[in-house]
Amino acid sequence: MRITVADVPALERGVALLGSGGGGDTMTAAALLRQHVTHGREPDISGALDPNTLVMPVGIVGATAAFTEKLPSGAEFATAVSAIERWTGARAGALVSIEIGGLNGLMPLVAAVELGLPCADADLSGRGLPRLDQLSIAAAGRGLAPAALAEPGGQVLVLAAGSDESVERGARAFLASSGGWAAMAFAPVPAGDLPRCAVMGSVTGALELGRRVLAAGEGPEPDRLAEASGGRVLAMGRVLEVSRHPGPGAHGRAGFGRGSATLTDHRTGALLRLEMENEYLLALRDGHPVASTPDVLAVVDHRTGAPVPCDAIRAGIEVDVLQLAAAPFWTDPRRLPVLQPRAYGIDSDPVLA
CATH class of the missing domain: 3.40.1610.10 (CV3147-like domain)
Known part of the structure; x- marks a missing residue:
C-alpha cells in the first residue's frame, strides 16, 4: 500500500x-x-x-x-x-x-x-x-x-x-x-x-488506529472512545497535580526525568495517578496498580482528542486516559522483562489488558 x-x-x-x-x-x-x-x-x-x-x-x-x-x-x-x-x-x-x-x-x-x-x-x-x-x-x-x-x-x-x-x-x-x-x-x-x-x-496498525479515533470525533463518550481505540478507558477527568523530579541513574546512563500526574475520574470519583519517565509507565487507581507498560498508556485531551505527551501534561486540563494492549511480541514471557515496570526502576508487576 x-x-x-x-x-x-x-x-x-x-x-x-x-x-x-x-x-x-x-x-x-x-x-x-x-x-x-x-x-x-x-x-x-x-x-x-x-x-x-x-x-x-x-x-x-x-x-x-x-x-x-x-x-x-x-x-x-x-x-x-x-x-x-x-x-x-x-x-x-x-x-x-x-x-x-x-x-x-x-x-x-x-x-x-x-x-x-x-x-x-x-x-x-x-x-x-x-x-x-x-x-x-x-x-x-x-x-x-x-x-x-x-x-x-x-x-x-x-x-x-x-x-x-x-x-x-x-x-x-x-x-x-x-x-x-x-x-x-x-x-x-x-x-x-x-x-x-x-x-x-x-504501520498499517497505527494508520487504522488513527482512522478510528479521528472518526470518533471530539469529546466522545467512554464507550465510543474505547471502541474506537480498541482499548480501555481508565479515567476521564481533570488533572489535579503534576510533579517532576530527576530520575535514578541506571543501565549505565544518567537518569531520565521522572514524574507523576494525578487526576480525578469524573465517573467514579477515584484518583488515578500516572507514573511517567519519557513515557507513561504505570497507572494506579486509589493506590492500586491497574495498568502498566508494556501496554500503551495514552493521555488525550478530552475536548480535541489530541494526545498529551508527558512533557506537556499540566494541572487543570481535562483528559481521558487509555490503556491499549501491547504487541504480542512484548507479552511473550521471554521478552516481558525488557519493558515491565521493574525495567524502569518501578517496583510493580506488569498489569496488562
Whole structure:
C-alpha cells in the first residue's frame, strides 16, 4: 500500500497515541511527509517483502525537542544508511522504523521516499521506547552493533561492536556533544527474519488506529472512545497535580526525568495517578496498580482528542486516559522483562489488558 495525503492525519494521530506520552512531537515529521506525498512521492509500505530482501532499521535518536529546533538538512538518513552499507558490505533493499510511537512512526517513511526504497510494515518497538537496548532486535538477541549515527552538522559515528548497553551509552555520549539528535541506522536484517525480531503490521496498525479515533470525533463518550481505540478507558477527568523530579541513574546512563500526574475520574470519583519517565509507565487507581507498560498508556485531551505527551501534561486540563494492549511480541514471557515496570526502576508487576 501507499501512504496518500488523506492518510497523513490518521497516521500522525495513530503514531502519537502509540508513543505512550513519548516519542517526540509528530508535527514536523508529518509536515515533511505531507510535502512528499502532495508532490506524488508516496511511501510504499510492504507487508510481503521477499524473504531475502535486506531491511535496514532506521530512526531519529536523541532529544526529540531539539529536532524541531535544529531541523534536518535532508542528508542525515542517507549518510547513516551509506555508513552501514560500507561497514557491512550489504546493501539495503528496504527500510524499517526502529519505533512506531511518535516521530519515528513517520520519519523512516520520509527517509524511504528520499532513498527510493520501500518500507516494511513493521517496527522494532510497537510503541514508544526510551532506550536503544530495549529495541526488539536487542530483546531477540540479534544485537545492536554495528550502528551508525549521522547528525545535522555532518559528523558520522559508527559503533562497530559492543554490547547493546555499550551502543546505548556510546550513542548518548555522541548526541550530548553533537547537537542533541541524529539519524541512526543498524545492520540490515533479512525480511524473512523480521517476524522473529520485530513487531509486524505496526504501520498499517497505527494508520487504522488513527482512522478510528479521528472518526470518533471530539469529546466522545467512554464507550465510543474505547471502541474506537480498541482499548480501555481508565479515567476521564481533570488533572489535579503534576510533579517532576530527576530520575535514578541506571543501565549505565544518567537518569531520565521522572514524574507523576494525578487526576480525578469524573465517573467514579477515584484518583488515578500516572507514573511517567519519557513515557507513561504505570497507572494506579486509589493506590492500586491497574495498568502498566508494556501496554500503551495514552493521555488525550478530552475536548480535541489530541494526545498529551508527558512533557506537556499540566494541572487543570481535562483528559481521558487509555490503556491499549501491547504487541504480542512484548507479552511473550521471554521478552516481558525488557519493558515491565521493574525495567524502569518501578517496583510493580506488569498489569496488562
